[in-house]
Amino acid sequence: MTTPDSSTRSDLIYGLDDRPHFSAALFAALQHVLASFVGIITPTLIIGGALGLQSEVPYLISMALFVSGLGTFIQARRFGPIGSGLLCLQGTSFAFISVILSAGFLVKSRGGGTDEILSTIFGVCFFAAFIEVALSQFIGKLRKLITPVVTGTIITLMGLSLIKVAVTDMAGGFGAPDLGAMSNLGLAFLVLGIIVVLNRFDIPILRLAAIIIGLGIGFVVAWAMGKVDFAAMPDVPAVSIPVPFKYGFSFDWYAFIPVAVVFLITPLEAAGDLTANSMISQQPVRGPVYIRRIKSGLLADGLNSAMAALFSSMPMVTFAQNNGVIQLTGVASRYVAYFIAVLLVLLGLFPMVGAVLQLMPKPVLGGATLIMFGTVAVAGIKILSEAGLHRRNMLIVSISLGLGLGVAAVPEVLRELPSALHNIFESPITVGAFAAILLNIFLPEEYLDAIEEDEFDPEASIVEVMQNPSSEDIANDLARAGKVSLQR
Template sequence: MASNAIGTPEQLRDPNYTPALHRAIPLGIQHVLAMFVSNVTPAIIVAGAAGFGFGSNSPDFPELLYLIQMSMLFAGVATLLQTITLGPVGAALPIVQGTSFAFIPIMIPLVAGKGVDGLAALFGGVIIGGLFHAVLGLFIGKIRFALPPLVTGLVVTMIGLALVKVGIQYAAGGVPAIGTPEYGSLLNWSAALVVIFVTLGLKFFTSGMLSISAVLIGLIVGYFYALGVGILDWAAVTGSWERSAAFALPQPFKYGFEFSAAAVIGFCLMAFISAIETVGDVSGITKGGAGREATEKEIEGATYADGFGTALAGVFGGFPNTSFSQNVGLIAMTGVMSRHVVTCGAIFLIVCGLIPKVGGVIRTVPIEVLGGGVIVMFGMVVAAGISMLSDVNWNRRNMVIFAISLSIGLGLQLEPAAVAGLPDTARILMTSGLLPAAFLAIILNLILPEELTEESTEEVSGGLHGHGKGALAADDGR
């Protein structure tokens, strides 16, 4: 669709411009397609970690359905806070909110094997962490110095590395299936590979809506493949549809509220990372869509919406929300900066969240098919982290900071029994991997001297030189 059919160049750069409805609605749904799978996947992962049964006859079926429903509903609500705004809350920019992957390594240890009983503490942490996140909006600009690319790149990379194991397990047949003859079978892997190959084909050999929706279309093709080869029983699809209500409202404190020190500390610490990611996304939107820097008011409003959107979601059983980076790229590609376009997408998400039958259909996606999709998505998270790390000057100082933080963080994640002697709260925080890695990187980056010795400024691998605390490279003539 040519941009000049939508509006003039000046109008397209204006967040307050409203395209004609017949153009705004498809553009808004395009934003939803770009983030839909990523938005509902955390709910399925957390449900699996909690031990929920995935079958339509499982007693946990309504709970899984509800978590998926809330992911859609409150992604839409949080997006409306960004686009329509509520007082100082919201950036008045086309920011799409969705369930954050960053918090999954924190959430999994909180609910592991506990079923519904683990959700009260988790959502208690979501609510308090969301309010803390909103408070960050008061001074977000003042703490950015503590989170240079060395730190944020490390954390984003760690998020992806923490999740790739889940993708492989899902592709092999799902964590609950370990020990059964089907786990790791070629049939299971064939479904995952169909999704991966279709996604790659669409992403690199098509353009427009097909390319943007590559993961979603890949999952749909994988879904029908699973039906064809018998991985998915059609009776399970019809059973899920029949057991799902046509309309349902969210229930406040459905799972109760429990104060857990591990949950609260974990969510509050991760809020720092999420806030910085949002700052980056806001800057990307204004640069890519309007060719200007983001204002302080926009950054503060976006952070407020992040936090209050998360806290509100936690009240009703939703997960932490954050701005979605894939939609930032979509704005740069389409050149349409209108926040009202994204508002149309938010309304579509809210409608889906109020119709449990939509969640019922999503729930029938076989775990093997979902595994193919999340392998792609989680791999992209790692790639995004590595891309951020490319802005780091790899001198000896920064290499040591990265090496120690990654070794301890990833090591504790891979071998949680190493800290079995710690109290429960400390053990959960340490074995997340993310928090010890981020803490070490931040502290070391702040305390290690910028004035390096002559030996420390020698060239290291690749001929790179160092210039400071994870800052961007100075112009040295290269």
């Protein structure tokens, strides 16, 4: 068991199992909600806007907040083997945006309406979530197949494939009559500049709230420019009643496979975030307690994603930015998560919140998401750099990125494929992921190449073995593979 030093111990005002008084717990919970609110709602705003689901966006945002509250409670409270018992906030994941958009456009191309699009998306996500449920119990074995070079490649592809969405929103949004107007670009760069400036301050709360402040100022400026029309606010009920599979339940193999691929890597991302949270909360990061906590946390992640699909929300994942809030407040108590859960559930029950947010002009949203999606790509690059870009890894990365981005840039390359394969491989994430996984399996490790070239250094290999964690101590690999969150 890892024992924190005295300097780390003094950073926490309330430990994991301490019970803060009401005002301290509520204040800490509000900061967590502030740090995560944009991350929870933005995937729904992007997907709803791109697929033309505007009439359903307020309800979908309500369900995203509602399920985030329930998932946060489950993760912190622990129910038997389910839940890490940490102050971990659950929220919708940016990692799934591109594959969910692909699924939606697939159904739309067949003439499917709003209900059919959403029933397919949530049906596919429901079944795919059980991949993470299964893998949660074998995370040590998974990291041998989904290595950092594979994870880094896929995450980089995710970020790069979403840049087009962000830039289109900056210009005015898909199908906008004034696409590329200077007023749109000016709004987008205003939001972008505010976020950059606030991130340069040494005041932690300003950095944590930079995106929501940037969006707020951009919204007000857009309103003054006449780009926000409150008369266009959709007619929504006073309260949203969660309805299981409100839009029906459909399944499509072609839509399922790309979503399933992303569920292969989210356990590694979540494990890294849970490891960081354990360290900040002064909990062990090795040994049976740690391993049990990681497995329970990933099991909760998977089941929360299934629950999210049940209640018409996108897949859930453990947010990493809330680890920064713990450091800022010095409050690691898991009981604060109960307050967070209540706040998110209350926000989710009132669809007027989603109706107002739906009025957010696309250029304002695009200015913020450009940074978010760029951060996703940089997260993947950082993982790749830490994995080491030697000869073998460079081959894996270059081929996988080339194929994935190539399919995205020139979709006609798949024209002669049978329709079944075409529908599966039209997603750049699927192409890049399969390429990275297969190359990682079949290309020999670098040290085997060195043996063939008589460059093998036995002493160096012993050092490498000594530096590798044992089968039980997987913290370093997990943290390296997932320490930068996709929700940022």
